[in-house]
Amino acid sequence: MDFVNAIILLLNYIFIPALTYGSQLALGAIFVTLIYGILRFANFATGDMMSFGTMATILFTWYFQSLGVSLGVLPTALLAIPFGVIFMILYMLLIDKFVFKYYRHQKSPPVQFAMVSIGVMFVTQAVVRIIIGPADRRFFDGEKFIIKAREFKEMTGLNEGLALKSTQVITIFVTIVLVSLLFWFLNRTKTGKSMKAYSDNEDLALLSGIDPKKIVLVTWVIAGILATIGGALYGLDKSFKPFTYFNNMLPIFAAAIVGGIGNPFGAFLGGYVIAFSEILLTYAYKKFFMYVLPANMEPEGLVQLLSTDYKFAVSFSILVIVLLYRPSGIFKGKVL
Amino acid sequence: MVGIFQSWNIALSIFNLCLISAVMTMGANIQWGYAGLINFGIMGYTALGGLAAVLISVDPVQEAWRAGGFDILMALWLIVVMVLVIRFILKRFEKSKIRTYSIAAIIISGILLIRFSAEPGIEAIEAVDPAKTGFLGGFGLPIVFSWIVGALFAGGLAFIVGKVALGLRADYLAIATLLISEIVIAIIKHEDWLTRGVKNVIGLKRPAPYEVDLQTTDWFINLVEKFNSGKLSVIENLADRQAALNQLVIEGSSVFVKLCYSGLFLVVVIILLILTQKALYSPWGRMMRAIRDNEEAANAMGKNVVKQHLLIFILGSAIVGIAGAMLVTQDGLFTPGSYRPMRYTFLIWVMVIVGGSGNNFGAILGGFVVWFLWIEAAPISLFLINFFTAGIPETNALKAHLIESVPYFRFLLMGLGLLFIMRYRPKGILPEKIEIK
Numbered sequence: 001m002d003f004v005n006a007i008i009l010l011l012n013y014i015f016i017p018a019l020t021y022g023s024q025l026a027l028g029a030i031f032v033t034l035i036y037g038i039l040r041f042a043n044f045a046t047g048d049m050m051s052f053g054t055m056a057t058i059l060f061t062w063y064f065q066s067l068g069v070s071l072g073v074l075p076t077a078l079l080a081i082p083f084g085v086i087f088m089i090l091y092m093l094l095i096d097k098f099v100f101k102y103y104r105h106q107k108s109p110p111v112q113f114a115m116v117s118i119g120v121m122f123v124t125q126a127v128v129r130i131i132i133g134p135a136d137r138r139f140f141d142g143e144k145f146i147i148k149a150r151e152f153k154e155m156t157g158l159n160e161g162l163a164l165k166s167t168q169v170i171t172i173f174v175t176i177v178l179v180s181l182l183f184w185f186l187n188r189t190k191t192g193k194s195m196k197a198y199s200d201n202e203d204l205a206l207l208s209g210i211d212p213k214k215i216v217l218v219t220w221v222i223a224g225i226l227a228t229i230g231g232a233l234y235g236l237d238k239s240f241k242p243f244t245y246f247n248n249m250l251p252i253f254a255a256a257i258v259g260g261i262g263n264p265f266g267a268f269l270g271g272y273v274i275a276f277s278e279i280l281l282t283y284a285y286k287k288f289f290m291y292v293l294p295a296n297m298e299p300e301g302l303v304q305l306l307s308t309d310y311k312f313a314v315s316f317s318i319l320v321i322v323l324l325y326r327p328s329g330i331f332k333g334k335v336l
Numbered sequence: 337m338v339g340i341f342q343s344w345n346i347a348l349s350i351f352n353l354c355l356i357s358a359v360m361t362m363g364a365n366i367q368w369g370y371a372g373l374i375n376f377g378i379m380g381y382t383a384l385g386g387l388a389a390v391l392i393s394v395d396p397v398q399e400a401w402r403a404g405g406f407d408i409l410m411a412l413w414l415i416v417v418m419v420l421v422i423r424f425i426l427k428r429f430e431k432s433k434i435r436t437y438s439i440a441a442i443i444i445s446g447i448l449l450i451r452f453s454a455e456p457g458i459e460a461i462e463a464v465d466p467a468k469t470g471f472l473g474g475f476g477l478p479i480v481f482s483w484i485v486g487a488l489f490a491g492g493l494a495f496i497v498g499k500v501a502l503g504l505r506a507d508y509l510a511i512a513t514l515l516i517s518e519i520v521i522a523i524i525k526h527e528d529w530l531t532r533g534v535k536n537v538i539g540l541k542r543p544a545p546y547e548v549d550l551q552t553t554d555w556f557i558n559l560v561e562k563f564n565s566g567k568l569s570v571i572e573n574l575a576d577r578q579a580a581l582n583q584l585v586i587e588g589s590s591v592f593v594k595l596c597y598s599g600l601f602l603v604v605v606i607i608l609l610i611l612t613q614k615a616l617y618s619p620w621g622r623m624m625r626a627i628r629d630n631e632e633a634a635n636a637m638g639k640n641v642v643k644q645h646l647l648i649f650i651l652g653s654a655i656v657g658i659a660g661a662m663l664v665t666q667d668g669l670f671t672p673g674s675y676r677p678m679r680y681t682f683l684i685w686v687m688v689i690v691g692g693s694g695n696n697f698g699a700i701l702g703g704f705v706v707w708f709l710w711i712e713a714a715p716i717s718l719f720l721i722n723f724f725t726a727g728i729p730e731t732n733a734l735k736a737h738l739i740e741s742v743p744y745f746r747f748l749l750m751g752l753g754l755l756f757i758m759r760y761r762p763k764g765i766l767p768e769k770i771e772i773k
Binding site: 041042099102109110111112113114115116118119120121122123124125126127129130133134246250253254257307309310312313316317319320323324325327 | 374504505506508682744745746749750752754755758759
């Protein structure tokens, strides 16, 4: 029996990856939930908007790299993200002006908005693929590991190594900072409060003199920040491929709904719920039990609840269950 | 048109896919246009239709059945027993926390039990000649039957999905159906014992003759000779003439096979069109429109809204299932990896919206126009790029980049098309028109 090794094993293969993946999902989910709460539609272009922001970031990263600018041990992309964000916001405002504004003024039903956002999805996908191509791209530079598995083993003398990638630390750190800033903004500032009021009851908010144009603008700005940073962090940690980003839309939706759509805090936690359940249910626990159980009780199989192929299916099943039993999500969002 | 510019062969294969798209669009149109139900799970039903084609037409793999058939049947039994037990509990006990938890416990323990009991069987089946079979195979029936079975499969899935999700508000229904269809694809992709998964099933039986057989059949050669007698008589030399005839026979055989498919698909489209038109103008169609336009009023008039929604959800999905089976029939292979939401859900929705929701002719038109543009977008945009950049030398980086990314202009075309139609003609090219007789 060896509990220390077992815990390190879980940390290395479950806890840290899930936390990273969850942070990336959480940013996307807050993006979805904000658009849903304030602009009142399910944005099917989520994944592709994230890939657009990431693309802008990558282009700026390349530009900085060609200039020879770098942040030393940190990836250059961190420097490029603010520029990517500006680009993303401009693109979103452009789309809002030419596409969504019309339907907002018509007071179209949410379904029509969703259909329109599919059109936006097609266009954005085309733009991204035409500019940067559909290939898999890595744009990470700088120091890759903070702690390498081997160093950790030598340091502590344990059997199990603990590898900590710098992208994982950056992701978690940036997410915490960004999300705390966002909640501070939503709960403490006047604009943030008026956004909440607008989301709760549009007519009342308009009566009390809230400017809807400003609300929409601020929403797109926040959405742009979240989409770009979420996308860029995912790209840094894994790699950038337009098709994967499109697919990531689905777990992001799941996270937003599980957390209670329209509720940013719920979406934040929903990201982690989805990430942890995906990884916990598809991890093979054989090694863990080898450490925990006495030698003669070692399990024979992989002790895996579901094969890793079903990773996505897990999060969708959770969503279906939540929809069945608590349609408003775990943390009470809007009632559907 | 394509027939003249490119070749008859390509033209016919586009035409066949147009017909299949039209069937899918009709299915989605029934749900959206008649009843206002949004279904983003088209991909899942298409894949189930394809699965039906495999299960019906492939010969059973006897060895695999011997190796693991018993375990699989046991697992099926367990599932049936589990469902019955849950139904029994739902009927007998009042709704309470304990009931919910006990049902959850039954489901979880049931899944574990099934997994452990079926595991050796699955492994045994997948070990049977994995390069060729490694799955249970099907029933070895003619593949045309699978069109009906595909409809049944898709309808069955729609029944379950409808029971679960139809109470949701429209955009949630969209997301839920999209995610459920992803689950279906995940299962089809990874349950190798049933579908061979990503290893694909190839060489399915055909309802039409094979090209190779045709090329050696006398009546077919005579037919080709007759058709091209003008062209052939110009050639003087006998050997040259024979060679030219052979070439024509080879070309003609693939055109002929495609024509057979076209005929079969056309029959399906026409039957469906007649049925859907009849339904649209029947009292039932009027009731569906009433439910769509004002659910509460229809409910107050004593129409069972929930039941009708479920019914139309099943019907529409079944039609999509037929299309899925037709697609696999025409391709002759089943590739679970190729089912992507872009191609099988969103594109179909573009067809529905562009063609005109609520109008069956609109759905067919949408299927034809959109599929044609989807295929021909690349050549068209290549032509346009060359046209506009004619003055720029070939080595220009921008031009080279644009030409390289020609395949992606189809997304742009579809997106812009959808946006423009939504904005300026929100009812589609052929809007719904209701004649009051």
